[in-house]
Amino acid sequence: MDKADFLKGLPVYNKSNFSRFHADSVCKASNRRPSVYLPTREYPSEQIIVTEKTNILLRYLHQQWDKKKSRFIRPGYVFPVFNCPVLNAAKKREREQEQGEGGSPAPSRKIARTDSQEMNEDS
Numbered sequence: 001m002d003k004a005d006f007l008k009g010l011p012v013y014n015k016s017n018f019s020r021f022h023a024d025s026v027c028k029a030s031n032r033r034p035s036v037y038l039p040t041r042e043y044p045s046e047q048i049i050v051t052e053k054t055n056i057l058l059r060y061l062h063q064q065w066d067k068k069k070s071r072f073i074r075p076g077y078v079f080p081v082f083n084c085p086v087l088n089a090a091k092k093r094e095r096e097q098e099q100g101e102g103g104s105p106a107p108s109r110k111i112a113r114t115d116s117q118e119m120n121e122d123s
Contacts, residue, residue: 052059
């Protein structure tokens with residue numbers, strides 16, 4: 001079966017698309033020698049390729065997050081948790097118990113936060 005017979009029965013919208021097709025034109029690339037990969041190093045045959053189960057993007061984001069976190073946290077520094085309802089309620093109970101033991105009926109004055117200033121000094 002030659003190429004012209006193969007293309008003859010195909011449905012087309014525009015027949016002039018195939019008007020310049022010549023069956024006698026032969027591709028000269030078949031005479032060229034195929035390229036072959038020649039390895040420069042020898043790897044052991046018992047080497048096992050293992051795919052990681054985590055997504056590449058997730059792994060990259062976790063690495064970036066760990067790098068960023070390690071820059072801001074000093075060794076021995078406890079990272080403060082803000083707006084945590086459980087911790088805030090526990091702190092409030094502790095303050096109420098301390099006030100009850102001290103016997104001072106007057107509410108305690110607000111104290112400026114020092115931990116937020118430490119965070120600003122690092123950056």
